[in-house]
Amino acid sequence: MVGLTVAWQKRRTTRKERQDYRYFYDILSLNLGRGYFRTDHFKEGPTVYSDASRSKKYTGGGWCSSAGPYDWWRYGAAAAKKPIDFLEGDTVVQCVESQGPSWRQKWIPFGVDNQSFEKSAEKSWSRAERLNLLLKRLFVLQIKFDCLIRFFWLASEDNSMADPLSRENGLDAFLIEVQRRAFVVPPAVLQGMPDAGRASVPYPRAILYDGLPAQYLPLMDELMGNRLAVKSMGKVDIAFEKYWKPLTVEFGWPEIILTDDPERAGKLATFVLRMLENKKLVADSIQTYVWGLRWKMKLEHQADPVFGVMHWHDFMVSVRVRAHVPHEPRRALPMRLILAMLATVDMDEFWEVQFAFFLIILLGTFSRSECPCPKTFTGKDRWNPDKHWM
DNA sequence: CACTCATGTGGAATAGTCGT
DNA sequence: ACGACTATTCCACATGAGTG
Missing domain, CATH: 3.30.420.10 (Ribonuclease H-like superfamily/Ribonuclease H)
Incomplete structure (x- = not known):
């Protein structure tokens, strides 16, 4: 239960702990599981x-x-x-x-x-x-x-x-x-050494795919592609298909923004300004699609196009101000209403008792209704025995 | 004084819900 | 499928107390 601070958290380990496991796994694979029991043969x-x-x-x-x-x-x-x-x-x-x-x-x-x-x-x-x-x-x-x-x-x-x-x-x-x-x-x-006396040891930028042997390409793609949940991947697709592609056609740009493309800043800015201009999208949505487009380029083996673009953050803050819409707040269900609902349950009616039971469990475990129940009968969000209550 | 450690804060990234 | 919205998690950073 390390790292679990609130009852409804799904991830039960901290990021640090998971990285440690990963490290041991990598070490053991590198060493083929061997250990040194003596070192006198060195x-x-x-x-x-x-x-x-x-x-x-x-x-x-x-x-x-x-x-x-x-x-x-x-x-x-x-x-x-x-x-x-x-x-x-x-x-x-x-x-x-x-x-x-x-x-x-x-x-x-x-x-x-x-x-x-x-x-x-x-x-x-x-x-x-x-x-x-x-x-x-x-x-x-x-x-x-x-x-x-x-x-x-x-x-x-x-x-x-x-x-x-x-x-x-x-x-x-x-x-x-x-x-x-x-x-x-x-x-x-x-x-x-051949390059002794070099002026500096900067950390040169390298993307994940630089120098990767061809045999690992499919595996790398699979890992990167599966990195995001289906929900998030959907946003990536919308950003690319619906908002980015039409722009590339209009301005005659290639669909992929290559690493270090000197015009990447202008292209990205156009992408944002166009979404801002048509006034259909709220700040959060614009932000989401910008995130999606950036991720798309990473999946296409390119560097994140925002890297090295000066004042990008300030620009996005301004966009947020311009496209701001006050959110409608959600209100808490008062405890007294919940108690009143429970009081009306007919103890001879199975579904009512079942419902009351459910309600109490959710309340007592800080769970949200979406946690134990599937969203739909069919499709991607249907019943999943690993996730939903049996 | 420089450094470590715990804790709090705001924002970005990402996952998820809900209505159309 | 799309878009608006909320929730969660992680991270950078600030702060302040303790320590050698």
């Missing part, structure tokens, strides 16, 4: 040092491995706002993602000079959500690449190699230091 792999730095002027990260490769980069403005322990952890994740494939069946001594992340990594979980997310990713990566990472703490003074990598213009200092300490074990040679 061989020692290369040693890795990592570091991140954050200052007003420059924020960056970098790592180097005794097997030769090293990498460094500058964080973009958004990433630079994150706490330093997150950036340290992110640097580790970046490193494992690129080096993991060469670490199969090995354990990696991994030096981190941020205690907060290192300690969390050693106990493998953290109360801080941002760190816990990184640790979860690291866990998945270790399973994926079949390797083990053993973290150790690196005093900042001892991190004379990775430290300059994370700072502005530190490459020369790094190269000298690596030579001096003979860090790279021959026959390996020191070698920067």
